[in-house]
Amino acid sequence: MSEQLSLRAERLRAAGHKLTHARLSVLRVLEESGGHVTSAEVLERVSALDASIGRASVFRTLDLFTSLLIVRPTYIDSSVTPTYVLMPEGHHHHIICTNCNRVIEFEDCCLSEMTAELEARLGVKLTGHLVEFYGLCDRCRQ
Amino acid sequence: MSEQLSLRAERLRAAGHKLTHARLSVLRVLEESGGHVTSAEVLERVSALDASIGRASVFRTLDLFTSLLIVRPTYIDSSVTPTYVLMPEGHHHHIICTNCNRVIEFEDCCLSEMTAELEARLGVKLTGHLVEFYGLCDRCRQ
């Protein structure tokens, strides 16, 4: 396979998982869709890429990616289906407008001190985080 | 009704919603179950309290509480159903172990500065937040 492998694919392999066609397709879809996608959207786009990939594999892959923190499911717009958020370097931060469900991402991270403090105090090993703020976006604020 | 009303019930009323029997029952179940409950658990416990309350009302109430930030759905242990987390004063912080799905809560909040900064920079009005750390708990770290 001469295909260029993304960093995340390497992480998959490093964690002892096979780089299968189904998994690489899901990864590609996630990386090409900008960061916030529902499972229905992933299903649809994977199917468009290769209709022979089964739904079960897509869900299995999303579960696997979740456990590896490549992706994190979150509930935007309180629907049934989670929205999968890419976690670029293990962390992600956004604001969800409680009125229109718009998602505003931001990069600033002020949690490295707190990460170290929690690891020391609780004996845990932290590898990522998600910060969600809720409120009204500039438009909905009137 | 001579029943003592919780602070959250007052918030419900203040937001212009009726304090119905179904809503107060869901609220009671949430407050009595310590903070992390799935919709199935809420359904079951509400039903135990009063079997005449319909499933649809429970889901409608969970949606309403979500939009009011009384509760926030999150994705613990990759099951189908979200886990509803109580947001005591608009914010909540926890660590999810990616190995055993244990949830460790903590109170420390270092986000008030960032809240003010985001409001100023982006023109938003923030009313709450959820901080989720991922990693290995002390037991799973070996």
Next chain:
DNA sequence: AACTTAATTGATACTCTATCTCAATTAGAA
């Protein structure tokens, strides 16, 4: 390049959560 094997896959039937509909009820104001 062929061999080996455990991991992974896809089809499909199935489970079960959540939504929809609508007539009946109810909270809360007057």
Next chain:
DNA sequence: TTCTAATTGAGATAGAGTATCAATTAAGTT
């Protein structure tokens, strides 16, 4: 008490995600 819009419960329906299992495949070994 009367009034009315908000809310409810039942039951039917939709649709997301899972279980099963024989067939396939990634990737290490020879």
